[in-house]
Amino acid sequence: MASLALRKVISQVPRNVLYLSTRSLSKNLVDTFSMEHATGLEKKEMMAKAAGNENPFDMRVYKRGPGTKTDPNIIPSAYEERLIGCICEEDATCINWMWLEKGDPKRCECGYWFKLVDAKPL
Numbered sequence: 376m377a378s379l380a381l382r383k384v385i386s387q388v389p390r391n392v393l394y395l396s397t398r399s400l401s402k403n404l405v406d407t408f409s410m411e412h413a414t415g416l417e418k419k420e421m422m423a424k425a426a427g428n429e430n431p432f433d434m435r436v437y438k439r440g441p442g443t444k445t446d447p448n449i450i451p452s453a454y455e456e457r458l459i460g461c462i463c464e465e466d467a468t469c470i471n472w473m474w475l476e477k478g479d480p481k482r483c484e485c486g487y488w489f490k491l492v493d494a495k496p497l
């Protein structure tokens with residue numbers, strides 16, 4: 376009986392409206408389901424994104440500053456070390472990866488200096 380009533384209601388709704396409604400409903404269900412079952416860092420990442428922080432692990436590309444030893448490029452990290460990549464030349468087709476540790480600044484092969492500083496943990 377209920378299915379007959381539902382079928383009658385659905386037949387009266389334009390198809391494109393029904394499609395959009397079920398699509399947004401299923402997305403919300405998947406998001407809610409994932410958030411409830413996620414744990415650890417994955418859950419923290421989802422919570423940060425839900426709060427509006429689209430880049431919770433700060434994985435964006437930074438433009439280099441002067442990069443001298445006295446004025447190094449500042450790299451934030453919540454950990455004692457972080458893997459960074461330097462595109463040493465503008466036309467370079469590869470990235471020069473190196474580990475950066477908190478403390479003294481470190482010089483890349485291209486001459487730019489980088490320094491790891493404390494960042495607020497997630």
Ligand SMILES: [Zn+2]
Nearest residue numbers: 461463483485
């Ligand atoms: Zn470099």
